[in-house]
Amino acid sequence: MTHTEGKAPQKSTIAGRQAATVGLASIASAAAGYLVIWFVPRVLNKADNAEFLAFWSALFLLFGILGGLQTEIIRYVTASATDPSSRPKEGTAQARRVPLFAVVFGIAAGVAIVLAATSLLWGRAVLGPHWGALVLVLAGACVAFSVHAALAGVLSGRHLWGNFSALVASESSFRLVLVLIVGLLAGSTAGLAAAAAAGALAWALVAVFSPQLRSAFRTPLTVPVRDFARKVGHASVSTAASASLVVGFPILYRITTPADVYLASAPLLLAILLTRAPLMVPLGTFQSVAIAHFVRHRDRGLGALRPIALAIAGVAVVGALAAYFLGPWLMVLLFGPDYHVAPWVLAGLTAAAAVLALLTLTGGMCVALNRHRVSSVGWVSAGALTLLVLLLPLDADLRAVASLLVGPLLGVSIHTVALSRRSAVPLA
Numbered sequence: 001m002t003h004t005e006g007k008a009p010q011k012s013t014i015a016g017r018q019a020a021t022v023g024l025a026s027i028a029s030a031a032a033g034y035l036v037i038w039f040v041p042r043v044l045n046k047a048d049n050a051e052f053l054a055f056w057s058a059l060f061l062l063f064g065i066l067g068g069l070q071t072e073i074i075r076y077v078t079a080s081a082t083d084p085s086s087r088p089k090e091g092t093a094q095a096r097r098v099p100l101f102a103v104v105f106g107i108a109a110g111v112a113i114v115l116a117a118t119s120l121l122w123g124r125a126v127l128g129p130h131w132g133a134l135v136l137v138l139a140g141a142c143v144a145f146s147v148h149a150a151l152a153g154v155l156s157g158r159h160l161w162g163n164f165s166a167l168v169a170s171e172s173s174f175r176l177v178l179v180l181i182v183g184l185l186a187g188s189t190a191g192l193a194a195a196a197a198a199g200a201l202a203w204a205l206v207a208v209f210s211p212q213l214r215s216a217f218r219t220p221l222t223v224p225v226r227d228f229a230r231k232v233g234h235a236s237v238s239t240a241a242s243a244s245l246v247v248g249f250p251i252l253y254r255i256t257t258p259a260d261v262y263l264a265s266a267p268l269l270l271a272i273l274l275t276r277a278p279l280m281v282p283l284g285t286f287q288s289v290a291i292a293h294f295v296r297h298r299d300r301g302l303g304a305l306r307p308i309a310l311a312i313a314g315v316a317v318v319g320a321l322a323a324y325f326l327g328p329w330l331m332v333l334l335f336g337p338d339y340h341v342a343p344w345v346l347a348g349l350t351a352a353a354a355v356l357a358l359l360t361l362t363g364g365m366c367v368a369l370n371r372h373r374v375s376s377v378g379w380v381s382a383g384a385l386t387l388l389v390l391l392l393p394l395d396a397d398l399r400a401v402a403s404l405l406v407g408p409l410l411g412v413s414i415h416t417v418a419l420s421r422r423s424a425v426p427l428a
Contacts, residue, residue, distance in 0.1 A: 021161055021162050021165045022161050022164065022165050022168075024165065024169070025164075025165035025166070025168045025169040026168070028168075028169040028172065028173060029168055029169060029171075029172040030277050030278075032172035032173050032175065032176040033172060033273075033277060034274075034277060035176055035180075036175065036176055036179050036196070037270060037273055037274070038334060038335070039179065039180060039183060040052055040179070040183065040192060041266070041270075041335050041336075041339070042183075043183040043187030043192070044187060044189060044192070046263075046264070046266045046338055047263045047264075047266075048189050049266045050262060050263050050264075050265060050266045050269065051127075051128045051189050051263075052189050052192055052193065053250050053266065053269045053270070053273075054126060054127060054128065054250050054251060054254055055127055055134055055189070055193045055196075056193075056196060056247075056250075057247055057248050057249065057250035057251050058126055058127060058134075058138060058248070058251060059138065059141060059193075059196060059197055060243065060246075060247035060248070061240075061243045061244060061247055061248035061251065062111075062115070062138055062141065062142055062145070063141075063145050063149075063200070063243070063247075064239050064240060064242060064243020064244075064246065064247060064248070065111070065236050065239055065240040065243060066108065066111070066142065066145050066146050066149050066236070066239075067149055067235075067236075067239040067242075067243070068232050068233070068234075068235035068236025068237070068239045068240070069104060069107065069108075069146060069149045069150055069153065069232055069235075069236070070149040070150065070152050070153040070156075071153070071235045071239060071364070071367050072153070072228070072231050072232045072235045072367075073100070073149075073150055073153025073154060073157060074153045074156045074157045075157075075231075075367065075368060075370070076153075076157065076221075076223070076228070077153065077154055077156075077157020077158060077219070078156075078157045080157075080222075097220035097221070097222055098220065098221045098222075098225060099218075099219075099220065099221070100150065100154070100219040100220060100221040101147070101150060101217055101219070103221055103225055103228065103229070104146055104147065104150040105143070105146070105147075107146065107229065107232060108142055108143045108145075108146030108147075109143065111142050111146075112139040112140075112142040112143055113139075115135065115138060115139050115142060116135060116136070116139050119131065119132075119135040123135050125254075125255060126251055126254065126255070128189075130189065130190050133190055134190065134193055137193055137194050137197045138197065140197065141197035141198075141200050144197075144198075144200035144201045144203075145200040147203055148167070148171060148200055148202070148203045150216075151167060151203055151213060151216050151217075152164060152167055152168065154216040154219050155167065155212070155213070155216060158216075160212050163210055163212045163213060166206055166210065167202075167203060167206055167213070170202040170203075170205065170206050171199055171200065171202040171203070172199065173202075174198075174199045174201070174202035174205070175195070175196055175198070175199025175200075175202075176199075178195035178196070178198050178199060179192055179195045179196055179199075181195070182194070182195040183195075231372060234372030234373065234375075234376055235367055235372055235375075237372075237376040237379070237380065239379075240379075241376070241379030241380045241382065241383040242359075242360060242363060242379050244383045244386075245356060245359075245379075245382060245383055245386060245404070245407065245408060246276070246280055246356060246360070249269075249272060249386075249400075249404065250269050250272075252386065252387055252390055252403075253265065253268075253269070253390065253400060256387070256390040256391055256399075257390075257396065261396055265396065266339070267331065267335070267338070267339040267340065267341050268341065268345070268396070268397060268400060270331070270335065270339060271327075271331065271341045271345065271346055271349055272349055272400070272404070274331075275319075275323060275327075275346060275349040275350045275352075275353050276349075276353040276356065278315075278319065278353075279312065279315065279319075279353050279354060279356075279357045280353060280356065280357060280360070283357050283360055283361070302365075302416070302419040302420055305361060305362065305365065305419075308361060309358060309361075312354050312357050312358060312361075313354065315354065316350065316351055316353075316354030319350045319353075319354070320347040320348075320350040320351050321347070322350075323343075323346035323347045323349070323350040324343045324344065324346060324347040325343070327341065327343060327346035327347070328340060328341060328342070328343055328346065331346075342397065345397045345400075345401060348401035348405065349400075349401060349404065351405065352401065352404035352405045352408065355404075355405060355408040355409055355412065356404070356408045358408070358412050359378070359379070359382060359408040359411045359412050359415070362378065362411075362412055362415035362416060362419065363375045363378055363379055363411070363415055365415070365419060366378070366415055366418065366419065369419075371418065371419075374414070374415065374418040374419075375415070377414055378410075378411040378412070378414040378415040378418075379411055381407075381410050381411055381414055382407040382408050382410055382411030382412075383407065384407075385403075385406055385407040385410050386403045386404065386406070386407030386408075387403075387407075389402050389403035389406055389407065390403045
Protein backbone atom coordinates (compact mmCIF):
# COMPACT_ATOMS: atom_id res chain seq x y z
CA MET A 1 0.00 0.00 0.00
CA THR A 2 1.35 3.44 -0.88
CA HIS A 3 1.71 6.25 1.63
CA THR A 4 -1.49 7.98 0.52
CA GLU A 5 -3.55 4.92 -0.32
CA GLY A 6 -6.70 4.58 1.76
CA LYS A 7 -6.46 8.16 3.04
CA ALA A 8 -8.58 11.14 2.15
CA PRO A 9 -6.71 13.86 0.28
CA GLN A 10 -5.14 16.31 2.67
CA LYS A 11 -6.34 19.88 2.62
CA SER A 12 -3.96 22.76 2.40
CA THR A 13 -2.55 23.83 5.76
CA ILE A 14 -3.64 27.42 5.15
CA ALA A 15 -5.82 29.02 2.47
CA GLY A 16 -4.82 32.10 0.52
CA ARG A 17 -7.15 34.45 2.40
CA GLN A 18 -5.99 33.02 5.74
CA ALA A 19 -2.35 33.44 4.69
CA ALA A 20 -3.09 37.07 3.88
CA THR A 21 -4.60 37.50 7.35
CA VAL A 22 -1.52 36.01 9.00
CA GLY A 23 0.62 38.23 6.77
CA LEU A 24 -1.26 41.33 7.89
CA ALA A 25 -0.79 40.27 11.50
CA SER A 26 2.95 39.94 10.94
CA ILE A 27 3.04 43.40 9.33
CA ALA A 28 1.15 44.86 12.28
CA SER A 29 3.53 43.14 14.70
CA ALA A 30 6.58 44.40 12.81
CA ALA A 31 5.21 47.93 12.63
CA ALA A 32 4.46 47.96 16.35
CA GLY A 33 7.97 46.73 17.14
CA TYR A 34 9.53 49.33 14.85
CA LEU A 35 7.51 52.10 16.49
CA VAL A 36 8.61 51.04 19.98
CA ILE A 37 12.24 50.99 18.85
CA TRP A 38 11.80 54.39 17.20
CA PHE A 39 9.96 55.96 20.14
CA VAL A 40 12.10 54.90 23.11
CA PRO A 41 15.29 56.79 22.01
CA ARG A 42 13.17 59.95 21.97
CA VAL A 43 12.35 59.46 25.65
CA LEU A 44 15.65 58.05 26.95
CA ASN A 45 19.24 59.14 26.38
CA LYS A 46 21.65 56.81 24.59
CA ALA A 47 22.99 55.11 27.74
CA ASP A 48 19.49 54.58 29.21
CA ASN A 49 18.32 53.31 25.83
CA ALA A 50 21.11 50.71 25.91
CA GLU A 51 19.79 49.63 29.33
CA PHE A 52 16.23 49.40 27.96
CA LEU A 53 17.44 47.36 24.98
CA ALA A 54 19.06 44.91 27.41
CA PHE A 55 15.70 44.46 29.17
CA TRP A 56 13.90 44.24 25.80
CA SER A 57 16.35 41.51 24.84
CA ALA A 58 15.83 39.64 28.14
CA LEU A 59 12.04 39.92 27.79
CA PHE A 60 11.95 38.44 24.31
CA LEU A 61 14.57 35.86 25.22
CA LEU A 62 12.16 34.71 27.93
CA PHE A 63 9.30 34.75 25.41
CA GLY A 64 11.48 32.70 23.08
CA ILE A 65 12.07 30.07 25.74
CA LEU A 66 8.32 29.89 26.39
CA GLY A 67 7.86 29.57 22.64
CA GLY A 68 8.73 25.90 23.17
CA LEU A 69 5.23 25.58 24.63
CA GLN A 70 3.68 26.98 21.47
CA THR A 71 5.79 24.78 19.20
CA GLU A 72 4.98 21.55 21.03
CA ILE A 73 1.28 22.40 21.38
CA ILE A 74 1.05 23.06 17.62
CA ARG A 75 2.66 19.70 16.95
CA TYR A 76 0.46 17.92 19.52
CA VAL A 77 -2.84 19.45 18.35
CA THR A 78 -2.03 19.04 14.65
CA ALA A 79 -0.86 15.45 15.05
CA SER A 80 -3.96 14.57 17.08
CA ALA A 81 -6.17 15.92 14.30
CA THR A 82 -4.33 14.43 11.30
CA ASP A 83 -2.79 11.17 12.58
CA PRO A 84 -5.35 8.83 14.19
CA SER A 85 -2.59 6.50 15.40
CA SER A 86 -1.32 9.26 17.71
CA ARG A 87 -4.62 9.45 19.61
CA PRO A 88 -4.93 7.41 22.80
CA LYS A 89 -7.50 4.61 22.86
CA GLU A 90 -10.52 5.05 25.10
CA GLY A 91 -10.21 3.28 28.43
CA THR A 92 -6.41 3.46 28.55
CA ALA A 93 -4.35 5.45 31.02
CA GLN A 94 -3.28 7.77 28.22
CA ALA A 95 -6.89 8.70 27.46
CA ARG A 96 -7.38 10.42 30.82
CA ARG A 97 -8.03 14.07 30.15
CA VAL A 98 -5.86 16.61 31.95
CA PRO A 99 -6.57 20.32 31.31
CA LEU A 100 -3.81 21.51 28.99
CA PHE A 101 -3.74 24.99 30.50
CA ALA A 102 -3.28 23.61 34.01
CA VAL A 103 -0.07 21.98 32.79
CA VAL A 104 0.91 25.18 30.97
CA PHE A 105 0.44 27.25 34.13
CA GLY A 106 2.52 24.77 36.12
CA ILE A 107 5.37 24.95 33.62
CA ALA A 108 5.23 28.77 33.52
CA ALA A 109 5.18 29.04 37.32
CA GLY A 110 8.21 26.78 37.51
CA VAL A 111 10.12 28.92 35.00
CA ALA A 112 9.18 32.11 36.89
CA ILE A 113 10.42 30.66 40.18
CA VAL A 114 13.71 29.55 38.63
CA LEU A 115 14.06 32.98 37.04
CA ALA A 116 13.63 34.78 40.37
CA ALA A 117 15.76 32.31 42.33
CA THR A 118 18.73 32.56 39.96
CA SER A 119 18.55 36.33 39.45
CA LEU A 120 21.23 36.94 42.08
CA LEU A 121 23.67 35.32 39.67
CA TRP A 122 22.81 37.28 36.51
CA GLY A 123 20.39 40.10 37.38
CA ARG A 124 22.79 43.01 37.74
CA ALA A 125 25.06 41.91 34.89
CA VAL A 126 22.16 41.67 32.43
CA LEU A 127 19.63 44.24 33.64
CA GLY A 128 21.77 46.90 35.30
CA PRO A 129 21.20 48.84 38.54
CA HIS A 130 17.40 48.36 38.66
CA TRP A 131 17.62 44.62 38.19
CA GLY A 132 15.53 43.65 41.25
CA ALA A 133 12.35 45.33 40.03
CA LEU A 134 12.96 44.23 36.46
CA VAL A 135 13.30 40.58 37.49
CA LEU A 136 9.85 40.74 39.11
CA VAL A 137 8.49 42.25 35.90
CA LEU A 138 10.04 39.38 33.92
CA ALA A 139 8.54 36.79 36.28
CA GLY A 140 5.05 38.24 35.81
CA ALA A 141 5.53 38.42 32.05
CA CYS A 142 6.58 34.76 32.09
CA VAL A 143 3.19 33.62 33.38
CA ALA A 144 1.24 36.02 31.14
CA PHE A 145 3.08 35.07 27.96
CA SER A 146 2.82 31.34 28.65
CA VAL A 147 -0.95 31.68 28.24
CA HIS A 148 -0.46 33.64 25.00
CA ALA A 149 1.94 31.01 23.64
CA ALA A 150 -0.37 28.12 24.52
CA LEU A 151 -3.38 29.85 22.96
CA ALA A 152 -1.39 30.55 19.80
CA GLY A 153 -0.37 26.88 19.68
CA VAL A 154 -3.94 25.59 20.02
CA LEU A 155 -5.30 28.04 17.43
CA SER A 156 -2.52 27.13 14.99
CA GLY A 157 -3.00 23.41 15.53
CA ARG A 158 -6.73 23.84 14.82
CA HIS A 159 -5.94 26.03 11.78
CA LEU A 160 -7.96 28.94 13.17
CA TRP A 161 -5.66 31.39 11.44
CA GLY A 162 -7.99 34.38 11.73
CA ASN A 163 -8.14 34.05 15.50
CA PHE A 164 -4.40 33.36 15.61
CA SER A 165 -3.74 36.54 13.62
CA ALA A 166 -5.95 38.60 15.94
CA LEU A 167 -4.06 37.26 18.95
CA VAL A 168 -0.63 38.03 17.46
CA ALA A 169 -1.55 41.52 16.25
CA SER A 170 -3.24 42.47 19.52
CA GLU A 171 -0.22 41.43 21.62
CA SER A 172 2.23 43.67 19.77
CA SER A 173 -0.29 46.53 19.38
CA PHE A 174 -1.21 46.47 23.08
CA ARG A 175 2.50 46.64 23.95
CA LEU A 176 2.97 49.66 21.68
CA VAL A 177 0.01 51.52 23.19
CA LEU A 178 1.24 50.91 26.74
CA VAL A 179 4.81 52.01 25.89
CA LEU A 180 3.53 55.19 24.24
CA ILE A 181 1.33 56.05 27.24
CA VAL A 182 4.08 55.43 29.79
CA GLY A 183 6.70 57.19 27.69
CA LEU A 184 4.57 60.31 27.26
CA LEU A 185 3.54 60.47 30.92
CA ALA A 186 6.76 59.49 32.71
CA GLY A 187 9.51 58.09 30.54
CA SER A 188 11.86 55.96 32.64
CA THR A 189 13.68 52.74 31.88
CA ALA A 190 11.74 50.80 34.53
CA GLY A 191 8.36 52.23 33.48
CA LEU A 192 8.91 51.50 29.80
CA ALA A 193 10.12 48.00 30.67
CA ALA A 194 6.95 47.28 32.68
CA ALA A 195 4.79 48.58 29.82
CA ALA A 196 6.60 46.39 27.31
CA ALA A 197 6.11 43.32 29.50
CA ALA A 198 2.41 44.04 30.10
CA GLY A 199 1.75 43.62 26.39
CA ALA A 200 1.76 39.86 27.05
CA LEU A 201 -1.65 40.25 28.73
CA ALA A 202 -3.43 41.18 25.48
CA TRP A 203 -4.98 37.68 25.27
CA ALA A 204 -7.29 38.61 28.16
CA LEU A 205 -8.85 41.38 26.06
CA VAL A 206 -9.10 39.25 22.91
CA ALA A 207 -10.78 36.41 24.83
CA VAL A 208 -13.68 38.70 25.76
CA PHE A 209 -14.65 38.97 22.09
CA SER A 210 -13.56 35.54 20.78
CA PRO A 211 -15.52 32.33 21.51
CA GLN A 212 -12.80 30.32 19.75
CA LEU A 213 -10.19 31.70 22.13
CA ARG A 214 -12.32 30.85 25.15
CA SER A 215 -12.87 27.37 23.70
CA ALA A 216 -9.11 26.90 23.42
CA PHE A 217 -8.85 27.14 27.22
CA ARG A 218 -10.83 23.89 27.45
CA THR A 219 -8.33 21.89 25.35
CA PRO A 220 -7.49 18.57 27.05
CA LEU A 221 -4.08 16.94 27.23
CA THR A 222 -4.51 13.24 26.50
CA VAL A 223 -0.85 12.23 26.50
CA PRO A 224 1.15 11.63 29.71
CA VAL A 225 2.07 14.92 31.35
CA ARG A 226 5.66 13.75 31.80
CA ASP A 227 6.04 12.99 28.08
CA PHE A 228 4.49 16.32 27.14
CA ALA A 229 6.72 18.23 29.56
CA ARG A 230 9.79 16.39 28.25
CA LYS A 231 8.99 17.37 24.67
CA VAL A 232 8.28 20.95 25.74
CA GLY A 233 11.70 20.90 27.39
CA HIS A 234 13.38 19.76 24.18
CA ALA A 235 11.49 22.35 22.15
CA SER A 236 12.34 25.04 24.71
CA VAL A 237 16.05 24.26 24.48
CA SER A 238 15.79 24.90 20.76
CA THR A 239 13.70 28.05 21.17
CA ALA A 240 15.96 29.32 23.96
CA ALA A 241 19.03 28.91 21.77
CA SER A 242 17.04 30.44 18.91
CA ALA A 243 15.93 33.39 21.01
CA SER A 244 19.47 33.96 22.29
CA LEU A 245 20.45 34.70 18.69
CA VAL A 246 17.23 36.24 17.38
CA VAL A 247 16.40 38.63 20.24
CA GLY A 248 18.87 37.84 23.02
CA PHE A 249 22.02 39.01 21.25
CA PRO A 250 22.24 42.29 23.24
CA ILE A 251 22.62 40.17 26.38
CA LEU A 252 25.40 38.09 24.83
CA TYR A 253 27.02 41.29 23.60
CA ARG A 254 26.72 42.96 27.01
CA ILE A 255 28.34 40.14 28.98
CA THR A 256 31.27 39.96 26.52
CA THR A 257 31.84 43.73 26.22
CA PRO A 258 33.30 46.31 28.64
CA ALA A 259 30.59 48.40 30.32
CA ASP A 260 31.62 51.72 28.75
CA VAL A 261 31.67 50.20 25.27
CA TYR A 262 28.26 48.57 25.77
CA LEU A 263 26.60 51.81 26.99
CA ALA A 264 27.74 53.44 23.73
CA SER A 265 26.49 50.54 21.59
CA ALA A 266 22.83 51.54 21.20
CA PRO A 267 23.35 52.36 17.47
CA LEU A 268 24.74 48.87 16.78
CA LEU A 269 22.00 47.16 18.80
CA LEU A 270 19.29 49.12 17.01
CA ALA A 271 20.90 48.27 13.66
CA ILE A 272 20.72 44.56 14.54
CA LEU A 273 17.03 44.85 15.39
CA LEU A 274 16.20 46.86 12.27
CA THR A 275 18.06 44.64 9.81
CA ARG A 276 16.44 41.49 11.23
CA ALA A 277 12.85 42.64 11.45
CA PRO A 278 11.98 42.52 7.71
CA LEU A 279 12.73 38.77 7.65
CA MET A 280 12.42 37.56 11.22
CA VAL A 281 9.13 39.21 12.26
CA PRO A 282 7.07 37.75 9.37
CA LEU A 283 8.91 34.45 9.76
CA GLY A 284 8.17 34.40 13.47
CA THR A 285 4.48 34.82 12.75
CA PHE A 286 4.41 32.27 9.92
CA GLN A 287 6.47 29.78 11.93
CA SER A 288 3.24 28.39 13.33
CA VAL A 289 1.94 27.89 9.79
CA ALA A 290 5.22 26.27 8.76
CA ILE A 291 5.25 23.79 11.65
CA ALA A 292 1.62 22.79 11.03
CA HIS A 293 2.43 22.42 7.33
CA PHE A 294 5.52 20.28 7.94
CA VAL A 295 3.55 17.97 10.22
CA ARG A 296 0.78 17.51 7.66
CA HIS A 297 3.20 17.01 4.76
CA ARG A 298 6.10 15.32 6.53
CA ASP A 299 6.66 12.94 3.60
CA ARG A 300 8.10 15.74 1.42
CA GLY A 301 11.31 16.07 3.44
CA LEU A 302 13.94 18.74 2.97
CA GLY A 303 12.79 19.53 -0.58
CA ALA A 304 9.95 21.65 0.82
CA LEU A 305 12.50 24.18 2.09
CA ARG A 306 14.33 24.70 -1.22
CA PRO A 307 12.07 27.39 -2.74
CA ILE A 308 11.85 29.22 0.60
CA ALA A 309 15.63 29.16 0.96
CA LEU A 310 16.06 30.61 -2.55
CA ALA A 311 13.55 33.36 -1.76
CA ILE A 312 15.40 34.24 1.45
CA ALA A 313 18.70 34.34 -0.46
CA GLY A 314 17.20 36.74 -2.98
CA VAL A 315 15.85 39.00 -0.26
CA ALA A 316 19.24 38.90 1.46
CA VAL A 317 21.12 40.09 -1.64
CA VAL A 318 18.71 42.94 -2.32
CA GLY A 319 18.50 43.84 1.36
CA ALA A 320 22.26 43.88 1.87
CA LEU A 321 22.74 46.22 -1.09
CA ALA A 322 20.00 48.52 0.17
CA ALA A 323 21.46 48.44 3.68
CA TYR A 324 24.92 49.36 2.38
CA PHE A 325 23.83 52.33 0.27
CA LEU A 326 20.76 53.60 2.16
CA GLY A 327 21.12 52.20 5.67
CA PRO A 328 23.44 54.81 7.23
CA TRP A 329 21.25 57.64 5.94
CA LEU A 330 18.11 55.99 7.30
CA MET A 331 19.66 55.41 10.73
CA VAL A 332 20.55 59.11 11.06
CA LEU A 333 17.16 60.17 9.68
CA LEU A 334 15.22 57.98 12.14
CA PHE A 335 17.33 58.32 15.29
CA GLY A 336 19.62 61.33 14.85
CA PRO A 337 23.36 61.87 14.22
CA ASP A 338 24.39 59.88 17.34
CA TYR A 339 23.09 56.71 15.65
CA HIS A 340 25.32 56.52 12.58
CA VAL A 341 26.42 52.97 11.63
CA ALA A 342 29.00 52.04 8.97
CA PRO A 343 27.61 50.75 5.63
CA TRP A 344 29.53 47.46 5.77
CA VAL A 345 28.14 46.73 9.24
CA LEU A 346 24.54 47.19 8.05
CA ALA A 347 25.12 45.03 4.96
CA GLY A 348 26.78 42.30 7.05
CA LEU A 349 23.97 42.34 9.61
CA THR A 350 21.40 41.98 6.82
CA ALA A 351 23.20 38.93 5.43
CA ALA A 352 23.40 37.50 8.96
CA ALA A 353 19.63 37.98 9.35
CA ALA A 354 19.06 35.83 6.25
CA VAL A 355 21.22 33.02 7.65
CA LEU A 356 19.33 33.26 10.94
CA ALA A 357 16.03 32.98 9.02
CA LEU A 358 17.27 29.77 7.39
CA LEU A 359 18.31 28.41 10.78
CA THR A 360 14.83 29.19 12.14
CA LEU A 361 13.17 27.31 9.28
CA THR A 362 15.40 24.24 9.47
CA GLY A 363 15.03 24.13 13.25
CA GLY A 364 11.25 24.40 12.98
CA MET A 365 11.19 21.58 10.45
CA CYS A 366 13.20 19.36 12.80
CA VAL A 367 10.71 19.96 15.62
CA ALA A 368 7.74 19.42 13.30
CA LEU A 369 9.17 16.03 12.34
CA ASN A 370 9.67 15.13 16.01
CA ARG A 371 13.46 15.47 15.81
CA HIS A 372 13.69 17.68 18.85
CA ARG A 373 17.24 16.67 19.72
CA VAL A 374 18.55 17.54 16.26
CA SER A 375 16.89 20.95 16.47
CA SER A 376 18.40 21.51 19.92
CA VAL A 377 21.89 20.45 18.85
CA GLY A 378 21.82 22.80 15.85
CA TRP A 379 20.61 25.78 17.83
CA VAL A 380 22.86 25.21 20.85
CA SER A 381 25.88 24.75 18.58
CA ALA A 382 25.02 27.98 16.78
CA GLY A 383 24.65 29.85 20.08
CA ALA A 384 27.89 28.45 21.49
CA LEU A 385 29.91 29.39 18.41
CA THR A 386 28.35 32.86 18.39
CA LEU A 387 29.44 33.36 22.00
CA LEU A 388 32.95 32.06 21.25
CA VAL A 389 33.38 34.55 18.40
CA LEU A 390 32.19 37.35 20.66
CA LEU A 391 35.03 36.49 23.05
CA LEU A 392 37.65 37.06 20.36
CA PRO A 393 39.81 40.23 20.68
CA LEU A 394 38.30 41.95 17.63
CA ASP A 395 36.81 45.35 16.90
CA ALA A 396 33.33 45.65 18.46
CA ASP A 397 31.45 45.92 15.14
CA LEU A 398 33.45 43.12 13.53
CA ARG A 399 32.83 40.84 16.52
CA ALA A 400 29.08 41.42 16.24
CA VAL A 401 28.83 40.81 12.48
CA ALA A 402 31.18 37.80 12.45
CA SER A 403 29.49 36.10 15.40
CA LEU A 404 26.02 36.53 13.88
CA LEU A 405 27.16 35.02 10.59
CA VAL A 406 29.38 32.12 11.69
CA GLY A 407 27.22 30.71 14.50
CA PRO A 408 23.96 30.38 12.53
CA LEU A 409 25.81 28.92 9.54
CA LEU A 410 26.97 26.05 11.74
CA GLY A 411 23.41 25.45 12.97
CA VAL A 412 22.00 25.42 9.43
CA SER A 413 24.62 22.86 8.41
CA ILE A 414 23.76 20.55 11.32
CA HIS A 415 20.01 20.72 10.63
CA THR A 416 20.41 20.28 6.87
CA VAL A 417 22.61 17.20 7.15
CA ALA A 418 20.15 15.58 9.60
CA LEU A 419 17.09 16.45 7.51
CA SER A 420 18.71 15.07 4.35
CA ARG A 421 18.83 11.64 6.05
CA ARG A 422 15.12 10.98 5.78
CA SER A 423 13.62 8.37 8.00
CA ALA A 424 10.18 7.71 9.46
CA VAL A 425 9.70 9.33 12.85
CA PRO A 426 6.50 8.91 14.87
CA LEU A 427 4.64 12.12 15.64
CA ALA A 428 3.39 11.21 19.07
